[in-house]
Each structure stands twice: as C-alpha cells, then as structure tokens.
Amino acid sequence: MKKVFFNIFFIFSIVYFFHEISLSEETFFRLKTPSDGIYYHKGILSEANKRNQGLIANLGIIIGDESILVVDAGPSKSLANKFIKIIKKISDKPIKHLVITHRHFDHSFGIEAFKEINTMIYMSKKEFYYFKKHGPTIFNNLVVNRGFDEEGINFSNITSDDISFLEGEKTLDLGNRKVLIKNVGAAHTEGDIIVYDYKSKTYFVGDLIFRNRAAAFTDANILKWREKLNFLLKDSWRYVVPGHGEIITSKEQLIDTSDWLIFLQKTISKAKKNGDMISEILEYEIPETLNHLKLKRSTLKEGLKRKIDILQ
Numbered sequence: 530m531k532k533v534f535f536n537i538f539f540i541f542s543i544v545y546f547f548h549e550i551s552l553s554e555e556t557f558f559r560l561k562t563p564s565d566g567i568y569y570h571k572g573i574l575s576e577a578n579k580r581n582q583g584l585i586a587n588l589g590i591i592i593g594d595e596s597i598l599v600v601d602a603g604p605s606k607s608l609a610n611k612f613i614k615i616i617k618k619i620s621d622k623p624i625k626h627l628v629i630t631h632r633h634f635d636h637s638f639g640i641e642a643f644k645e646i647n648t649m650i651y652m653s654k655k656e657f658y659y660f661k662k663h664g665p666t667i668f669n670n671l672v673v674n675r676g677f678d679e680e681g682i683n684f685s686n687i688t689s690d691d692i693s694f695l696e697g698e699k700t701l702d703l704g705n706r707k708v709l710i711k712n713v714g715a716a717h718t719e720g721d722i723i724v725y726d727y728k729s730k731t732y733f734v735g736d737l738i739f740r741n742r743a744a745a746f747t748d749a750n751i752l753k754w755r756e757k758l759n760f761l762l763k764d765s766w767r768y769v770v771p772g773h774g775e776i777i778t779s780k781e782q783l784i785d786t787s788d789w790l791i792f793l794q795k796t797i798s799k800a801k802k803n804g805d806m807i808s809e810i811l812e813y814e815i816p817e818t819l820n821h822l823k824l825k826r827s828t829l830k831e832g833l834k835r836k837i838d839i840l841q
C-alpha cells in the first residue's frame with residue numbers, strides 16, 4: 530500500500546513539475562538583438578492559452594543615449610512588469626516611450642504597467658476607442674475560455690488622458706538616435722502604427738506583417754492592408770520585425786503576408802459569388818504556397834466569423 534501511495538505521489542510530482550516548467554517556459558522573454566541598441570522578444574507561433582497567457586506577439590526595444598522606446602506592451606500587466614524588469618537589466622536609461630501598434634490583446638493589454646512608470650503611451654485614437662469599447666468583453670472571454678489570469682488588466686485604470694494619440698507621424702529623439710513613429714491608418718486594424726529606427730534601418734511593423742503564420746484579419750481592411758505594405762517593397766531597410774514570426778532580412782520574406790491576403794481576397798469574393806457559408810468556405814483548397822503557414826484554419830475561421838456581413 531505504501532509503495533502504491535508513493536508511486537502515485539511520484540507520478541503526481543512529475544506531472545506537476547513538468548506543468549510548472551511548461552507554464553514558466555512559455556511565459557519567458559526571449560530577447561534577440563539584431564543590431565546595436567535594438568532588441569526584440571520573439572513570441573511563439575501559437576494560439577493564446579493558459580500556458581502562454583497570451584505572450585505570443587513580438588515586442589520591441591530601441592535604446593538611445595538618453596531614453597528607451599518600447600514597441601507593444603504584451604498581453605497583461607504582470608507580463609509587462611516582467612518585461613520592464615528585463616529591459617532594466619540591459620539598460621539603465623528611462624523607458625520614456627511606448628508605442629501600441631494596435632489594440633489587439635497580445636500587443637496592448639500590458640499597458641497599465643507602463644502607465645505606472647510614467648511612460649508616454651502612443652496609440653491611434655480609433656484603436657483606443659475600440660480598446661475601451663470591446664477590450665473588457667475580449668478580456669473576459671480570454672479569462673473564461675483560455676484561462677487568462679483575472680488580474681491581467683483593469684480597463685477603468687486606463688483613460689484617454691493616459692494616451693498620446695498619434696494620427697500622422699512624429700519623430701522622437703532617444704538621444705543620438707532618431708525614431709519615426711507613424712500611423713498608417715486602416716490595414717490590419719483601424720489604425721496600425723509602425724516604428725522606424727533610422728540608425729539601424731529597422732522597422733517594427735506590428736501585425737502588418739506575419740511570418741510563417743497566417744495573418745489574423747478579424748478587424749482588417751484587406752484591400753487597404755495590401756496597399757499599405759507597398760512601402761516595405763519600395764524602401765531600403767535592413768530589418769523588419771513582424772508582429773509574429775522570425776525577423777525579416779530580405780524582401781522575399783515579406784511574401785507570407787501578401788500571399789495570404791491575396792488568398793483571403795479571392796476566398797471572400799468566391800464565397801460571395803457562390804453564396805457559401807463559413808463551413809463550406811473552410812473546405813476550400815488552400816494553395817500549396819501557403820502550406821507552411823501555421824494556424825491557417827483557425828485564423829480563417831475566426832476571421833470569417835467577424836467578416837460574415839461582407840459575405841452576405
């Protein structure tokens with residue numbers, strides 16, 4: 530009997546131990562530094578779940594001689610606090626600026642942690658409107674259906690007074706380092722903001738670009754999104770840090786997003802023409818060139834649910 534009890538205890542401990550490990554591993558920050566003063570955390574290419582607590586998007590850091598700019602706040606206050614601690618380990622400069630590229634939870638829900646350290650927070654006015662309007666319901670769904678920590682964000686602590694709305698563009702000086710922040714308007718969302726560091730020629734483009742993952746399009750204007758990507762084809766740059774996936778170092782690597790958007794446009798117009806329902810659209814063949822993209826079916830399903838009005 531003692532032995533059986535011991536075995537059960539032993540198995541339970543192992544399961545518990547590995548559960549603990551997987552929990553913490555997926556909420557680790559993995560910083561990469563492609564150029565001097567440029568860092569990013571590479572999110573995992575996975576759906577948000579209890580283990581990763583939504584830490585799935587890439588987050589950026591630009592360090593100047595006088596201050597630091599952070600690109601996106603991550604999915605919760607506690608993870609943003611963890612991120613801030615890590616930034617403080619690599620530099621003692623103050624975190625003066627935070628750019629929220631768009632309102633989606635994996636990019637914006639950590640905002641409170643930056644408010645508490647008096648960081649200037651830039652966001653599109655329209656995106657902030659939707660963040661406040663739909664954020665609480667989205668957060669509640671994440672808590673109930675995906676096991677997110679209930680303390681993740683308190684929306685009443687964030688008001689328009691905390692945000693510096695960015696509609697056009699602005700150049701910030703981080704000390705011997707000029708950075709452009711620009712609201713490109715409707716694309717992946719209603720107001721996507723991009724960041725460009727002149728010194729290292731690095732773009733942080735939020736979810737305008739996904740690599741090796743199907744781009745989410747629940748709140749997108751697909752036609753405008755395709756047009757807005759042209760600047761990346763024309764400009765000369767060294768690095769593009771996408772919202773999800775590996776850093777991009779050549780123009781050919783931008784193709785995952787543009788090919789996926791073309792597929793979505795074709796799919797939606799075919800569905801309209803045929804009068805097909807979502808279940809039928811999900812049966813459409815996905816071109817081979819998109820085979821390597823992760824989360825295709827779930828992204829398609831989620832996006833089509835929200836785009837049902839344009840299908841009718």
Ligand SMILES: [Zn+2]
Binds near residue numbers: 631717745
């Ligand atoms: Zn997004």
